[in-house]
Amino acid sequence: MIKTIEYVNGVVRMIDQTRLPTEKVFVDCKTIEEVGEAIKTMVIRGAPAIGVAAAMGVSLGADTIAASNFDAFFKRMEQQCDLLGKSRPTAVNLSWAINRMKQVARDAKNLSIPELKARLKEEALTIRTEDISINQSMGKHGQTLVKDGNVILTHCNAGALATAGFGTALGVVRASVNAGKNIRVLANETRPFLQGARLTAWELKEDNIPVKLITDSMCGFFMKKGEVDLIVVGADRIAGNGDVANKIGTYMVAVLAKENNIPFYVAAPVSTLDLSLCSGDKIPIEERTAEEVVNINSKRIAPEGIEVAHPAFDITPNNLVTAIITEKGIARAPFTESLKAIVNKK
Amino acid sequence: MIKTIEYVNGVVRMIDQTRLPTEKVFVDCKTIEEVGEAIKTMVIRGAPAIGVAAAMGVSLGADTIAASNFDAFFKRMEQQCDLLGKSRPTAVNLSWAINRMKQVARDAKNLSIPELKARLKEEALTIRTEDISINQSMGKHGQTLVKDGNVILTHCNAGALATAGFGTALGVVRASVNAGKNIRVLANETRPFLQGARLTAWELKEDNIPVKLITDSMCGFFMKKGEVDLIVVGADRIAGNGDVANKIGTYMVAVLAKENNIPFYVAAPVSTLDLSLCSGDKIPIEERTAEEVVNINSKRIAPEGIEVAHPAFDITPNNLVTAIITEKGIARAPFTESLKAIVNKK
Numbered sequence: 001m002i003k004t005i006e007y008v009n010g011v012v013r014m015i016d017q018t019r020l021p022t023e024k025v026f027v028d029c030k031t032i033e034e035v036g037e038a039i040k041t042m043v044i045r046g047a048p049a050i051g052v053a054a055a056m057g058v059s060l061g062a063d064t065i066a067a068s069n070f071d072a073f074f075k076r077m078e079q080q081c082d083l084l085g086k087s088r089p090t091a092v093n094l095s096w097a098i099n100r101m102k103q104v105a106r107d108a109k110n111l112s113i114p115e116l117k118a119r120l121k122e123e124a125l126t127i128r129t130e131d132i133s134i135n136q137s138m139g140k141h142g143q144t145l146v147k148d149g150n151v152i153l154t155h156c157n158a159g160a161l162a163t164a165g166f167g168t169a170l171g172v173v174r175a176s177v178n179a180g181k182n183i184r185v186l187a188n189e190t191r192p193f194l195q196g197a198r199l200t201a202w203e204l205k206e207d208n209i210p211v212k213l214i215t216d217s218m219c220g221f222f223m224k225k226g227e228v229d230l231i232v233v234g235a236d237r238i239a240g241n242g243d244v245a246n247k248i249g250t251y252m253v254a255v256l257a258k259e260n261n262i263p264f265y266v267a268a269p270v271s272t273l274d275l276s277l278c279s280g281d282k283i284p285i286e287e288r289t290a291e292e293v294v295n296i297n298s299k300r301i302a303p304e305g306i307e308v309a310h311p312a313f314d315i316t317p318n319n320l321v322t323a324i325i326t327e328k329g330i331a332r333a334p335f336t337e338s339l340k341a342i343v344n345k346k
Numbered sequence: 347m348i349k350t351i352e353y354v355n356g357v358v359r360m361i362d363q364t365r366l367p368t369e370k371v372f373v374d375c376k377t378i379e380e381v382g383e384a385i386k387t388m389v390i391r392g393a394p395a396i397g398v399a400a401a402m403g404v405s406l407g408a409d410t411i412a413a414s415n416f417d418a419f420f421k422r423m424e425q426q427c428d429l430l431g432k433s434r435p436t437a438v439n440l441s442w443a444i445n446r447m448k449q450v451a452r453d454a455k456n457l458s459i460p461e462l463k464a465r466l467k468e469e470a471l472t473i474r475t476e477d478i479s480i481n482q483s484m485g486k487h488g489q490t491l492v493k494d495g496n497v498i499l500t501h502c503n504a505g506a507l508a509t510a511g512f513g514t515a516l517g518v519v520r521a522s523v524n525a526g527k528n529i530r531v532l533a534n535e536t537r538p539f540l541q542g543a544r545l546t547a548w549e550l551k552e553d554n555i556p557v558k559l560i561t562d563s564m565c566g567f568f569m570k571k572g573e574v575d576l577i578v579v580g581a582d583r584i585a586g587n588g589d590v591a592n593k594i595g596t597y598m599v600a601v602l603a604k605e606n607n608i609p610f611y612v613a614a615p616v617s618t619l620d621l622s623l624c625s626g627d628k629i630p631i632e633e634r635t636a637e638e639v640v641n642i643n644s645k646r647i648a649p650e651g652i653e654v655a656h657p658a659f660d661i662t663p664n665n666l667v668t669a670i671i672t673e674k675g676i677a678r679a680p681f682t683e684s685l686k687a688i689v690n691k692k
Contacts, residue, residue: 021648021649022645022646188563189537189639189647189648190563191535191537191561191562191563192561194647194648197640197647197648198647198648201648201649201652202648202649205649205651205652210653211652211653212652212653212654212655213639213640213648213652213653213654213655214639214654214655215537215538215562215594215595215639216537216561216562216563216595217534217536217537217562217563217594217595217598218594218595218655218657218660219598220595220597220598220601220660221594221597221598221657221660222655224597224660224661248561248563248564248567249561249562249563249564249566251566251567251570252563252565252566252598252602255566255601255602255605256598256601256602258605259601259604259605293535293559293560293561294543294559296642296643296647297642297643297644297645297647298643299368299643300368301535301540301543301544301642301643302367302535302540302543302544302547302548302559303367303547303548303551305551306547306551306557306558306559307556307557307558307559308558308559308560309558309559309560309564309568310564311564311567314564314566314567314570315570
């Protein structure tokens, strides 16, 4: 089992995803600021993993607050949370986790400060454990869409490394394998950060699940050849109408899937739904540094002095999405209704 | 003016396109075998440039033939040509140039062997000069499709470096600029070989034409945002029905263009048309080594021991092609008729 993130003895330990697959090293965060930095620099990435890290970060931050009453404690906690919330803009799981931790604090306002801190730590650990079981439930639902012998194309890494474990899109793959289905994965390398080449290929190989690596520009070629049966990707935020923010290039995959009549599925926990937004147009798209595009393996691939763009996410409109797989079931169009029903379920 | 390829004093000198833009070095080929190797290893690439290099290579080879009569000379020349013809499979310009050189030899069979060799050298130089003026004519036609202020998206490098000079797709860009139009180029980096990042960005910057570099996965994002007015790409081979073989990822660009109602143009000389093939299905697609995908800047980007695919080209079906720009005019659907008319023109 790949240990993406753990919280032991006041330290948040993460596998450094900027250095995989060539080096397997861990980063220890001892403060909320270090957790924020790890999120910003993509030591940890993937919407659910960011949520788990944020919750643990909030707990680390809370531990440092010297306050004698709840109001003073909570005021400082909110300041810390505001800062952490700015580390990355697109994945809603960051603010989801922070809001959940704040609510836990509010609900426990009558506890002593040390008890309150313990309660927050407990909640962060719960979010981690829950995330794994949520992914397993998502996999259970998702694998019903997968047939024996299927080739699943995925973009970016929505795997164990993007979550506390098991994965969202790759959770569907793992659940299919666990159900005895013979599955192969076609992995887009996912420029510029190469999450597909570095992370998806690595974690599937660790689990002995057959994976073939391609450049992003090749996925249409294989779809047209009839070598892709379905597509499963993760999500960073899903608007109320089913528009999906996910890693840059996801829109490209979805358009190619439509052209080739291949089902396009999104696997994401309910915590990734942002029903407060009526459409994907409202989702903020992070613009990251040009350096991540023009430098690969510490060497430049382009001339100096040219303009470079680096939107890190794109929006796939709901009409390109066949279904959204969550831990509470599978939502289909019209999403405005089906997503609301999913959220209110149980 | 960028000197892609020259033929002086029995030496074919090429700018080494595997080392641009960080190093500007030249490779001197003194034999037909060295030219074949330069084509195979992509020191020189781009369909028209490959054609020019092949013609010069044939001349270098002919110079070494010790034969006292035409039949012996031509037999040896054909052997050399067969070998050279195998250096890369997809671009038809390679066999087009070789066939033209063979025809020149046949037509000059009554000359003395030294005169014949001089005739072949002359023809190789003519092919180079012709290529530049063909590209200028193509640009003249193509620029009528471009409006002042337009943003042109291109994939791979169909520029001066892919030809003897001026370029095909980038020839349309240059002709538009020369016609006084304010043009900006959005360049796909074009994994795995990064011709867009390394070559297109470099040569446009050399000519002070504004260029913005993006990863291939970003082009759909910018099309959907309304920031692309038209697409112009080159071609490695065009079948009789207008199906276009070009750099892997071209099909992806064309499908995204259709989804976003953006015109998709192909700029290619008549020598790239292969009317002997009724459809793109018949065009051989080169499979190159996995090493070119998993190694960037001499370092691995993926774990060892996984499967990797590397189709170097794809086929864009004619229904996605708005028009084909040639030196003899612009062909539109139905291409089976319009391409035939173009070939027979004048």
